[in-house]
Amino acid sequence: MNSDILKNKLNVFVPTHLVHSTSDSPLVENWMIIECIRSFHYYLGLQDVKFTIFMDVSHKRKNLQGFNAYKTFLLSTIEVFKGEGINVCLATKCGESMRENYEIHLQSCTTEYVLFLEHDWKLKKKIDTELILDEMDKHRNINYLKLTNQGMPLTQKLYNDIGTNQNWNWMMEEIKSDVFKIHLSRISFISGNPHIQRVEFFKDYLVPKLSKLIPLNKHLKGEQWEKDLKSLATMYMDSFRKCNDHITNHQWPLTSDGNFGNGCIHCQKSILAQHLNWGVYLYGKIGMEAIIDHLGTWCRKS
Amino acid sequence: MIEQDINIISFLCTGNVFRSAFCEKYFNFKFSGSRYLALSRGTNLFYNLVDDRVVQIAENHKIFLKEHRPISISEDIVILSSKILIMDNSHKQYMLENYPQYLYKVQYLREFYDDTLEIGDVKRSNSKAFDENVANTFTLLSNSIDNMIIE
Numbered sequence: 001m002n003s004d005i006l007k008n009k010l011n012v013f014v015p016t017h018l019v020h021s022t023s024d025s026p027l028v029e030n031w032m033i034i035e036c037i038r039s040f041h042y043y044l045g046l047q048d049v050k051f052t053i054f055m056d057v058s059h060k061r062k063n064l065q066g067f068n069a070y071k072t073f074l075l076s077t078i079e080v081f082k083g084e085g086i087n088v089c090l091a092t093k094c095g096e097s098m099r100e101n102y103e104i105h106l107q108s109c110t111t112e113y114v115l116f117l118e119h120d121w122k123l124k125k126k127i128d129t130e131l132i133l134d135e136m137d138k139h140r141n142i143n144y145l146k147l148t149n150q151g152m153p154l155t156q157k158l159y160n161d162i163g164t165n166q167n168w169n170w171m172m173e174e175i176k177s178d179v180f181k182i183h184l185s186r187i188s189f190i191s192g193n194p195h196i197q198r199v200e201f202f203k204d205y206l207v208p209k210l211s212k213l214i215p216l217n218k219h220l221k222g223e224q225w226e227k228d229l230k231s232l233a234t235m236y237m238d239s240f241r242k243c244n245d246h247i248t249n250h251q252w253p254l255t256s257d258g259n260f261g262n263g264c265i266h267c268q269k270s271i272l273a274q275h276l277n278w279g280v281y282l283y284g285k286i287g288m289e290a291i292i293d294h295l296g297t298w299c300r301k302s
Numbered sequence: 303m304i305e306q307d308i309n310i311i312s313f314l315c316t317g318n319v320f321r322s323a324f325c326e327k328y329f330n331f332k333f334s335g336s337r338y339l340a341l342s343r344g345t346n347l348f349y350n351l352v353d354d355r356v357v358q359i360a361e362n363h364k365i366f367l368k369e370h371r372p373i374s375i376s377e378d379i380v381i382l383s384s385k386i387l388i389m390d391n392s393h394k395q396y397m398l399e400n401y402p403q404y405l406y407k408v409q410y411l412r413e414f415y416d417d418t419l420e421i422g423d424v425k426r427s428n429s430k431a432f433d434e435n436v437a438n439t440f441t442l443l444s445n446s447i448d449n450m451i452i453e
Contacts, residue, residue: 139376139377141373141374141376141378141379175378179378179381204350239366239369240330266334276382277373
């Protein structure tokens with residue numbers, strides 16, 4: 001794809017914050033963000049696509065010295081990226097949580113798609129970004145496309161077992177038809193894992209809905225962005241259902257054999273409807289290996 | 303697999319803010335315990351929200367459209383649907399032009415009610431006639447769905 005076309009179609013949102021291993025001093029020289037940006041730039045073939053780093057400014061209050069040192073590190077890293085031909089900048093206006101930063105970013109976003117990329121992920125292999133975006137152009141029902149950090153379950157039985165209360169997703173079904181030129185699976189929920197999202201859907205629909213349900217001032221700081229969205233999704237599911245019980249109060253899994261297939265029909269319908277109406281998909285199929293690595297399992301937020 | 307266990311019926315109109323949106327909610331309310339799930343989609347979206355007065359009139363039928371978000375028809379939904387119930391000839395033309403191989407799934411909703419095929423749109427206005435037309439259309443839509451027999 002022509003570099004200008006790609007740049008005008010996609011941009012990358014990179015939220016970051018000071019990280020600590022235990023209670024030690026913060027990791028100012030955050031190697032994860034360097035590996036993260038480099039790997040996604042290279043393996044996605046992003047050319048001039050812009051990465052915008054957003055710092056969580058709540059850390060300014062907790063550790064001003066650490067925050068300033070981290071900012072200095074980021075600015076010098078951006079210069080290194082420039083030398084490598086990677087278009088990275090630091091946002092001038094930043095908020096106090098990932099969600100606030102994300103909403104600030106969306107307001108000024110002019111591209112049709114955003115790659116949502118927390119600072120501690122690494123892409124492991126090449127992906128055809130052009131084909132993905134072409135498919136999203138063609139199939140406007142895809143609003144969210146998640147990259148997976150778990151090898152896709154190898155058997156249908158394992159695949160079906162996704163539908164338990166312990167799993168983030170309540171649905172994971174491979175699309176067998178050849179309507180899409182990329183491998184896709186149906187899933188239930190949006191998460192903070194690296195993903196490509198359709199800006200229009202998030203900006204015009206999800207963010208206003210979320211602001212009504214959980215206003216930013218009531219939003220719990222930290223890693224709660226996806227949990228807020230999950231609350232919104234389950235509220236939406238409830239509006240479909242007539243079994244008069246909140247879906248999470250059901251005995252999970254919804255059937256004795258861990259398969260939704262024979263479960264409460266009201267719940268099954270609501271799960272499918274929510275997926276189809278929100279357009280939430282996973283990039284992958286049964287047997288596919290993980291394509292991203294989580295680099296930040298060792299650390300905690302300060 | 304949820305996808306295989308649930309039978310999807312799609313209601314198709316133009317803007318997905320009036321006729322098909324009402325049908326989706328009414329069908330899901332009426333057949334809530336069945337293995338049928340209704341969805342609604344549009345061929346040419348032009349509003350982001352359902353008109354406030356349409357919302358009010360739908361509430362008289364205990365149908366709540368305030369939170370409804372219009373969505374365009376897509377190939378994935380066409381494939382998943384066992385039936386695509388349309389409102390007027392423009393929708394048949396749309397299906398013919400875009401998804402001719404799935405035309406066998408297409409049926410006029412009004413066929414369930416009488417021999418007249420079309421259920422027309424109502425143009426937005428502030429007139430009293432608008433309210434009456436909306437109410438009449440809702441009655442026609444609900445009567446058509448009431449006549450549907452599902453397994």
